[in-house]
Amino acid sequence: xxxxxxxxxxxxxxxxxxxxxxxxxxxxxxxxxxxxxxxxxxxxxxxxxxxxxxxxxxxxxxxxxxxxxxxxxxxxxxxxxxxxxxxxxxxxxxxxxxxxxxxxxxxxxxxxx
Amino acid sequence: xxxxxxxxxxxxxxxxxxxxxxxxxxxxxxxxxxxxxxxxxxxxxxxxxxxxxxxxxxxxxxxxxxxxxxxxxxxxxxxxxxxxxxxxxxxxxxxxxxxxxxxxxxxxxxxxx
Numbered sequence: 581x582x583x584x585x586x587x588x589x590x591x592x593x594x595x596x597x598x599x600x601x602x603x604x605x606x607x608x609x610x611x612x613x614x615x616x617x618x619x620x621x622x623x624x625x626x627x628x629x630x631x632x633x634x635x636x637x638x639x640x641x642x643x644x645x646x647x648x649x650x651x652x653x654x655x656x657x658x659x660x661x662x663x664x665x666x667x668x669x670x671x672x673x674x675x676x677x678x679x680x681x682x683x684x685x686x687x688x689x690x691x692x693x
Numbered sequence: 694x695x696x697x698x699x700x701x702x703x704x705x706x707x708x709x710x711x712x713x714x715x716x717x718x719x720x721x722x723x724x725x726x727x728x729x730x731x732x733x734x735x736x737x738x739x740x741x742x743x744x745x746x747x748x749x750x751x752x753x754x755x756x757x758x759x760x761x762x763x764x765x766x767x768x769x770x771x772x773x774x775x776x777x778x779x780x781x782x783x784x785x786x787x788x789x790x791x792x793x794x795x796x797x798x799x800x801x802x803x804x805x806x
Contacts, residue, residue: 680744
């Protein structure tokens with residue numbers, strides 16, 4: 581069974597469109613994250629939710645809005661897509677215990693044309 | 694703010710060679726340290742982590758890392774690499790009391806058969 585899953589795996593869309601990426605984890609974890617990996621492979625955290633509450637909100641354009649309907653899901657909605665949004669977006673989760681290990685999803689490759 | 698440096702951007706080695714990848718972080722408080730690996734087309738997986746205790750940490754697939762507090766370093770080592778070790782390697786640091794994981798820019802490792 582997949583621990584952290586994301587849909588879709590690939591997303592190609594035009595500038596100005598609105599799109600969503602979904603993330604689900606079946607690990608029973610309390611905390612979930614969204615990361616952006618740019619073309620140079622640099623990974624940067626965007627958001628983190630703990631028990632459906634936003635706990636990390638990095639300097640991200642407000643066109644990006646995360647939504648956590650429950651502990652197992654963290655979706656990312658992006659409005660008015662721009663060329664610079666093209667990247668691989670990774671979802672991750674971790675338990676609330678002391679063993680701070682993040683489990684990553686397979687990534688969503690977003691291409692904005 | 695914490696920053697993580699991985700000075701080796703691309704390392705090319707022959708099979709059976711020994712490997713050392715550098716990782717340095719900037720903030721000198723209590724930290725947790727991690728190495729993640731990303732095989733081509735796959736998601737990030739945890740190789741090893743340091744929380745406390747013995748500064749020499751052993752991980753999966755024969756990898757180990759040494760935490761040297763005085764040098765703010767957490768270098769990754771493997772005595773004899775294999776072709777299957779070809780991947781991108783990321784060092785990450787978590788400051789005590791901070792939820793955020795800060796990643797380095799990654800080192801691409803290419804193993805020549």
